[in-house]
Amino acid sequence: MLPIIFSYLVVGFAFGIMMQEAGYTWLHALFASVFIYSGSLQIALVPMIVAHTPLLVMAASAFLINSRYMFYGIGFTERFKKQGLLYPYMIFAFPDEVYCVFCGTNYPSDVDPVKCDLWSAVLCHLSWISGGVIGAAFGDLIPLDLSGIDFAATCLFVCIFVNQWMEFKSHLPMYVGLASGLLCLFVLGPDNFMLPALSLSLVLLVILKKRVMEKEES
Amino acid sequence: MQPDYLYAALLIAVSAIVTILIRALPFAVFGQRKLPDTVEYLGRVLPGSIMVILIIYCLRSVSLTAWPFGIPEFLCVLICGLLQFKLKNSIPSIAIATALYMVLIRTVF
Numbered sequence: 216m217l218p219i220i221f222s223y224l225v226v227g228f229a230f231g232i233m234m235q236e237a238g239y240t241w242l243h244a245l246f247a248s249v250f251i252y253s254g255s256l257q258i259a260l261v262p263m264i265v266a267h268t269p270l271l272v273m274a275a276s277a278f279l280i281n282s283r284y285m286f287y288g289i290g291f292t293e294r295f296k297k298q299g300l301l302y303p304y305m306i307f308a309f310p311d312e313v314y315c316v317f318c319g320t321n322y323p324s325d326v327d328p329v330k331c332d333l334w335s336a337v338l339c340h341l342s343w344i345s346g347g348v349i350g351a352a353f354g355d356l357i358p359l360d361l362s363g364i365d366f367a368a369t370c371l372f373v374c375i376f377v378n379q380w381m382e383f384k385s386h387l388p389m390y391v392g393l394a395s396g397l398l399c400l401f402v403l404g405p406d407n408f409m410l411p412a413l414s415l416s417l418v419l420l421v422i423l424k425k426r427v428m429e430k431e432e433s
Numbered sequence: 434m435q436p437d438y439l440y441a442a443l444l445i446a447v448s449a450i451v452t453i454l455i456r457a458l459p460f461a462v463f464g465q466r467k468l469p470d471t472v473e474y475l476g477r478v479l480p481g482s483i484m485v486i487l488i489i490y491c492l493r494s495v496s497l498t499a500w501p502f503g504i505p506e507f508l509c510v511l512i513c514g515l516l517q518f519k520l521k522n523s524i525p526s527i528a529i530a531t532a533l534y535m536v537l538i539r540t541v542f
Contacts, residue, residue, distance in 0.1 A: 218527040239438070239441055243441055243445065246442065247448075247449075256452060263444065277448045278455065281451070284452070286459070288460050289475050290477065290479065290480075291460075292459070292463050292464045295460070306456055306457055306460050307453055307457075314483075315487075362538070363531070363535040363539075364535060366534045367527055369513075370527040371523065371527055372484055372487045374513065374514075375523075376481075376488060377517040379484060381518075386481075387478075388482045396490075400489060405493035408489075413482075417479065420475060420482060421471060421475070
């Protein structure tokens with residue numbers, strides 16, 4: 216959790232500074248961070264605002280950038296339903312980093328996992344929002360050079376990957392991800408590879424279901 | 434160019450709506466009924482694949498053909514992975530690898 220809060224504060228902050236440099240106020244940063252709540256899309260959004268991108272093009276870009284979220288919900292329906300009235304909030308507040316935390320959580324037995332899920336989601340959202348607002352309001356006052364701190368997000372994914380590697384007997388899903396990710400990256404380039412890579416690995420995993428399950432249950 | 438506040442608000446709204454719809458999709462499709470066997474299986478194994486793809490996503494803009502050839506990135510990813518393997522505690526793994534990365538890109542590379 217802690218690494219995410221820091222990296223969210225900082226990446227949110229970077230987004231706020233971008234908004235400020237583009238000539239927009241903390242209010243815009245606030246609305247974007249509250250309602251979009253997606254790092255990659257918000258960072259891509261700023262130059263698109265400056266370039267006066269048409270709304271439809273924006274909608275299509277938003278879809279392409281964030282289409283990976285479609286895959287995150289699979290497997291979380293039952294868990295999020297336990298939130299009752301806050302079920303819709305859990306569905307909404309579900310960016311990469313929160314997905315990672317939820318994939319990796321093993322809560323101690325003396326805490327309520329439903330409450331933990333909710334507070335993790337709320338804390339991440341709040342740190343993201345604060346980062347954005349502070350960046351847009353005071354970004355020009357802070358002289359610290361924090362470039363590179365967003366690498367914490369990469370490290371988080373690496374840690375969850377290692378946890379999964381140790382937890383699962385079958386490492387086939389990781390190889391499937393590696394193969395489809397690299398293949399799509401080299402064929403389609405860095406801007407368009409995510410959705411095809413995710414789709415390809417989903418199809419491959421379905422095809423390989425029998426082999427993966429045999430290994431898991433052996 | 435003069436900032437256009439209303440237009441910016443519209444773009445933010447469009448982005449937000451699209452993002453919310455994408456996030457709601459799997460819950461709308463699989464949320465109502467008993468999960469089919471294959472979906473349950475995917476829920477278990479998909480994170481393993483997605484994590485690798487997310488790591489690739491984070492490193493997608495690293496240039497392999499120009500100095501420093503992604504050395505700081507790959508080195509720190511490797512160190513982070515090894516630390517996590519040994520320590521099984523993500524906070525020191527992430528903190529050490531990120532700090533090292535920030536030092537490396539300022540000094541050596």
